[in-house]
């Protein structure tokens with residue numbers, strides 16, 4: 001059962017682990033804890049179904065991104081992106097955004113809504129860059145995302161194809177790296193169950209049950 005949830009038990013206390021595997025969502029407290037646990041697991045577990053949610057911008061565009069971190073205290077999701085990608089211009093210093101997660105094993109959907117912003121030259125962006133592997137940093141060495149090319153191309157310079165660049169070679173890539181931070185204002189939580197679906201809205205305007 002643990003395997004089907006792809007759990008990272010580092011982020012769970014034993015009692016929370018028990019709750020995730022044996023859900024009894026009968027209080028809003030349990031729903032709040034479930035959201036926090038799932039987002040923490042999504043960020044830390046590369047095999048978690050919620051590791052790659054759909055990120056939606058106000059221009060009605062959507063794309064898959066890797067969730068890098070969930071900060072429980074500020075209810076903020078962190079993603080990494082290329083500053084030259086079209087979504088960065090749409091988001092800028094502030095935009096209303098949504099992030100959609102679904103775990104088919106747990107049958108839980110999370111529709112997160114909040115305010116997104118891009119950071120490039122901040123301590124947080126520096127720390128995110130420092131914690132990235134050189135393979136991950138390599139993505140920021142090449143041509144801008146969405147740039148037209150004469151044929152199929154990774155956009156990477158020839159010398160970097162299939163290679164892990166050195167720290168020195170990666171210096172110019174830092175200028176293309178940005179973090180996307182989305183501070184959640186509400187999460188629409190939905191659990192599919194044979195015994196009756198459950199749905200709750202957890203957020204700044206007060207927590208409440210909704211009919212599914």
Ligand SMILES: Cc1cc2nc3c(=O)[nH]c(=O)nc-3n(C[C@H](O)[C@H](O)[C@H](O)COP(=O)(O)O)c2cc1C
Pocket residue numbers: 052061062063064065066067079080081082085086087088145146
């Ligand atoms: C599994 C997967 C993971 C991805 N992770 C990221 C990511 O973490 N950051 C990112 O900017 N793009 C990521 N992408 C690419 C985006 O989906 C998207 O194509 C790209 O960011 C350009 O988006 P834009 O044109 O809306 O700016 C990922 C794509 C896939 C399929």
